[in-house]
Amino acid sequence: MNGPAEWPEDGYERPGGPARIPGPRGAADDFDPLHAPQLQPLPPPVAERPSHAVLKSLLGAWALAACSAEETQAVEDHLTECAPCAEEALRLLHPEENLDLKPLLRSRVLEDCLGKRPARIPVPVWANPYDTETARLDALLQDFGDSEWHTPVRLKWFEDERRKTQRTTVAGVIGHLLAVDGLVATALGLDDPLGKEVPAGAGPAERSEHFWQASAYPTTRQVREPWREQGHTLVRTVSFAGRGVAELAVDYGDFALPLGDAFLERAFECWVHAWDIAEAVDYPYEPPAGPHLHRMIDLAARLLPGALAQRRRAGLAAPARGLVAAGAPGRTLHLEIEGAGGGGWDIALDSPGAVPSVERTVAEIALDRVEFCQLAAGHISPEEAAVGQHGDREAIRDVLFAAASLSRM
DSSP, X not given: OOSGGGSOTTOBOOTTSOOBOOOOOOGGGGGOTTTSOOOOOOOOOOOXXXXXXXXXXXXXXXXXXXXXXXHHHHHHHHHTTOHHHHHHHHHHHOGGGSTTOOTTHHHHHHHHHHXXXXXXXXXXXXXXXXXXXXXXXXXXXXXXXXXXXXXXEEEEEEETTEEEEEEEEHHHHHHHHHHHHHHHHHHTTOOOTTTTOSOTTOOHHHHHHHHHHXXXXXXXXXXXXXXHHHHHHHHHHHHHHOTTGGGOEEEOSSOEEEHHHHHHHHHHHHHHHHHHHHHHTTOOOOOOOHHHHHHHHHHHHHHHHHHHHHHXXXXXXXXXXXXXXXXXXXXXXXXXXXXXXXXXEEEESSOTTSXXXXXXXXXXXEEEHHHHHHHHTTSSOTTTOOOXXXXXXXXXXXXXXXXXXXXXX
């Protein structure tokens, strides 16, 4: 019997040859194209991640959109992890916006990068205002020449029922910020920028005077680099510190603040002194972004009952009308701050431990957001503040003077 028709039905016909009955494979089948094993595709090679040096060298091309898709992804992933490269990326993206840097430009650039993948080590919310305000001030300083660094600046604050001033320069102001930020640095266990010669327990004014007098020569633009590096170090440190660090006490000499509040206080002072500098060089400077300004105003409002009690102990405020136990409702003043970042706050009048009470509200004050900040910074006196006032005149006066007493050099 010959021919394919005589093979069983479950057989198959080989192309160009006799049919075969399926069965176990033999060695000869390896040469049969119908029995040859199917080749599986090899897995794609795992791409090796570029080094930091390589990614840093690609930043210029990335800023010009000249990288490949793979290089672009690698650079942007790297920017979520490396703060120095993120800063350099910002500078490359906006070289022409030096003095015109918008309040949240730095945050927006970083947010755009971080949006592609969540940051592994995010900056705490309470440190964001300080991070932003130091970046804004640094952008203002970026193109200053020697003459601008030596421009006279007057620091202003309120003390002993009157405004005081201190004459210095733009460079001197940055030295002042460096010296006082050092209080936060030492609380975190970092090096004191003033070294070991500064007296123990020295407050902001003493530290600033020590910095100014430490050299026989005027402070120059060289102070910018250590101030900027210290600010970056503070933000990096608290970002890696984890939970609980916000409650760490920062000693200001005459008082102390939790670290979270100290960062807000330093953000506020950075903005105020940046404003002083901009005014001295005749350049406009905008207030902080609304959410950040709200946090700063909230800090001042929370400090007002304690400041009022301290002035009362010194005989500078009217005596309490009725002492109440801690946690009990007491006489209250309502503070309304108008504009972006504003809001309403109820201030306990007779004791820092009392709970504000709507039913026991005896006075109301309305202030513009910038004017309130100028008052809290000692840039205007309580008598100069244009306020909407209603109710107990004595309580209104005491709260306005307490707000001014929050200021210091």
